[in-house]
Amino acid sequence: MERAGRRRKVRWKRVISLLFILMVAGVSAYTVYQYKQGVSLATDGKFKDDGKAASAFQGEEVKFGRINVLLLGSDSRGEEHARTDSIMIAHYDQETHQSKLISIMRDTYVNIPGHGEQKINAAYAYGGPELLRQTIKENFNIDINYYAVVDFEGFSKVADIIAPDGIEVDVPHEMTYGIGTTINAGKQSLHGDKLLGYVRFRHDKLSDFGRVQRQQEVIRKLKDEALSMGSIIKLPKILGVINPYVDTNMDTATLFSVGKDLLTNKSNDMKSMRIPVNGSFTNEKYDGVGAVLSINLNENRTALNEFLSS
Template structure:
């Protein structure tokens, strides 16, 4: 049986080991926090937005933090003078905080819908007339889907994010030669694309598939970029990416909500489920005076398909809320 002196020595050793362990953990925590802060600042420094993103859009958003399924309206715009009044890309991204499932719906910009307060027109015209709020109302009016947040993203930010997480480019199988109105020339074949080239690939639509082909490529690109984030290198660059993209985004989400959502979605290894509206065999493409060629769809058929895909039917419990005061202000 150990003597009294030996027990004291053992106790001092245990106390010393615990103190050293806590010191090492504290140093590691400080190092990680410092690394993240430096990376975030470097991201901010390398961002070179062509103009300031607007931040005064009206948007009828919830005042409480959402738990469960919530929908984010993702809008892609080009701030370099080509098209800054109508959004080039319209998507609904859904994230479920309970299951970590992510779904992505592409709304074809030529979809012919009723715009509240205006006549029927292409859905991207809603953004031209009333920004994200009128687009939110248009989606609710036509498809009975609630949108909780919006994020307006300058395409230039996408380019810099890709170059940050994949300095050697992202591998893509380019189906055909692409050059018209995308700012780059892409030759067919498997190759690594940098940010500018990948954006051009995602935006190309001057072929027989038109916008349908572009939507397919956009969803493919998003999945590829997400895969890059799940690599060890991609994870290490997440703070820098957040700093890089911040000047290129206008959103009604609080900073901590947006950063948490980005982290949860990008680092989740599960695949993103995708859908496009209008669905197959539910539309035709007439031409109307003053509007041009449109995608005129069976609204009821597409409404039901969209609600089923997003799990927003009448019998489902989609979300709960809690007081936003629990989250730090941005």
């Protein structure tokens, strides 16, 4: 009887081991399949064979803890380094699961190392993500660990995967000039290209300030939509789509780790801020530079550091 019992135990251990192996193999195969599906949707991304800036970027890698990622949207028309259309810092704390988003107005007047006082978006044109990292460090005393330059066409595709039914917004007035489409006023759900137009439009009385508000609104809603999935099922496909549309120094393993952490740990509501903060700047015009936001640097540096440490 004892010998038969031992045989049954051995048999069950083998069955459990086999089931575990099959499960791991199945998950791995599904992950690869979804990733390849995502890649197939993004074969024309302009960063497909890029990565030149990654070797020059000197941000300190973070294995676990607080991560700051420089998010850049470029208005390039084919130039290697055009001025950036949007500048954001995405902050994520892997211990508290708190995510934060900082938008830096592109006309903010700062000192760019080696180039003197300029609009901050000129730093990318002069020296890519690394010079912009140095500029942020010198002016605001914030360390940037990683960067991601986004081709806006990829934003449309990713948004449609995360939110196939669109993102609900309340459009205050008709938007059409400079975005390649027409968005009517009123509450509605926007998909891909129209959602992209919504976050890029700036030809109204709020100008770039309104655009920054809409960018933060949409990113927050996309994050909430991703979390509402309650799983990481779509993550491999999303990473596959993103890959050719993003030039970044974050490897796929790090992207997957942070993405999985965000989805499975139900991070807190995303907090956001804008630089310059209210009451800390004046509108100025300088020869050779044009219209700028002249800021109280100490006030903004303190506000930014307090926001990240809270």
